[in-house]
Amino acid sequence: MYLNIGEYWEEWLRHFNPLVGIKRQSPIRVRDAQKLSPHWNWSERHAPALAKYFIDVARPLKLADAPGGRKYLTTDERVLKRGKLVFAQNCARCHSSKQPPAPIHPNSPEGKKWFEEEVMKPDFLDNNFLSAEIRVPVTEVKTNATRAVASNALRDHIWDNFSSETYKTLPKVGSIQVWDPFTGKTRPWEVPGGGRGYYRPHVHAVDVDSRMEAFNDAIEKMFWSEKRLGKDSIWRTTAESSIQIPASYAPWLSRLADADGFIHVGPIPKGTPVNLLANTDLELKGLGHKAKLVRLLARTLSALKDVQKQGLTGDAATQRLLTLVPDFYALSSCPDFIEDEGHYFATPLPDVDKRALIEFLKTF
Known part of the structure; x- marks a missing residue:
């Protein structure tokens, strides 16, 4: 947080495409920060003093x-x-x-x-x-897997320079059982590797x-x-809602923008699992994943056009957008939605x- 929204946010924004993804992540390199950012160098010089402060104040509160x-x-x-x-x-x-x-x-x-x-x-x-x-495999602790499969610290991703080689070369933990809220059935899901799948x-x-x-x-x-x-305990939307994306983030969809320059994805019905959308892996990688992503984008564009051209609202718009659920679920970076x-x-x-x-x- 010190880095991405603080001392070097300008560099942070160069390495991924906010909100809409598609663009592959690239690493923020420490040597670039040391060369180009006076804020980074000031923080690096003062880090030992900050560590001493934390050690001093981190006393037990009984x-x-x-x-x-x-x-x-x-x-x-x-x-x-x-x-x-x-x-x-x-x-x-x-x-x-x-x-x-x-x-x-x-x-x-x-x-x-x-x-x-x-x-x-x-x-x-x-x-x-x-x-x-x-490191305890999520297959052993069996808590919600979403945090354990965060991908930003993988090799060649944005925090590559801030994760260890031992993290990047951790063995895969295997598969877990996830519950599909749309079919009501449990199925196995293979936890991806590269460092993911562990908690401390x-x-x-x-x-x-x-x-x-x-x-x-x-x-x-x-x-x-x-x-x-x-x-x-699945996080769900509490009311009918929509996602507003600035057209500048997705210029290829700008013709769908409203007068204020926003593309509206919705209406998303009340009760939709939040992580159905939040966990969607929108990064271009691998032929199979690219094919699924192209299919999702094409079907989403078609659905949004139908909603706009046909003036669909309420249940009619919801039913049209619900046809996209299988595509979103297939692209989920972690389909484990149960929190508790x-x-x-x-x-x-x-x-x-x-x-x-x-x-x-x-x-x-």
């Missing part, structure tokens, strides 16, 4: 120290001890920066024994940022009561998956263990 926070904490040491044991056995391999010394593997019996002893120590949470900083464990860090309300809601749904929204899913690691635990673990988590 619930026990917050106003009214202690009322949410248990004083039952037996419950806390049980929660620590559950955390050691089920969570620490991903959610602890304190890990067993080599060559002990975190998942081995020796590793689990190490965690069981380490978590019980009074200083376990000291200087522990609660993440192992390991993290902790989501207003007033204390509001934070605890959010924590309790989230942790209850994580541990008791039947409380989640599931398919109802995955991370089922605590699901099989008995309720008493879940409750004890929650009490321990409150002490973080």
Whole structure:
């Protein structure tokens, strides 16, 4: 964000076509920024000072120290001890920066024994940022895959110079099951490679009561998956709407622009999955993908002409545009639309263990 909307936005806009895509991405090169941007060089010189500042202010904010926070904490040491044991056995391999010394593997019996002893120590949470900083395949964690398949840091893409070679050469994670909201059926989807398909464990860090309300809601749904929204968590449009594209972004469609210079794609019916449009991969690449993209553009142009020439509105316009759904879905960069899913690691635990673990988590 410092780069693309801040110190060097002029360069950022040279490497992709905003909103409409089509043009292939190209890398923002660090050496070009160092040569041409005084803002970049100033920031690079001051980055160590910024890092020191973050280290200094990044101190733990304990619930026990917050106003009214202690009322949410248990004083039952037996419950806390049980929660620590559950955390050691089920969570620490991903959610602890304190890990067993080599060559002990975190998942081995020796590793689990190490965690069981380490978590019980009074200083376990000291200087522990609660993440192992390991890449976990989305096929294992089973949360929504969209963030894990972001493509900007791939080789030859816009953030190429800002991602490592180890990221770019990560093995593919395989396929996941995605639910098609239009057919109501589940199907396998092969997660693309080149670095994509992984998450790293993290902790989501207003007033204390509001934070605890959010924590309790989230942790209850994580541990008791039947409380989640599931398919109802798909982001959908809340009203009939349209997308307005400045004609300057797509000059080949300028004849469809209105008097204000905007091309209107719509009406998009209420209840349309937002990611059906947001996840559309509009970049030219590969013969098969290009063929699908050409088909989509041709069919979209035809549909927009029909809406405009025939004066279609309301349901009539919606029905005409709904014929494009299969083409958009075929070009989705990630057809996994269900947001509230995955991370089922605590699901099989008995309720008493879940409750004890929650009490321990409150002490973080």
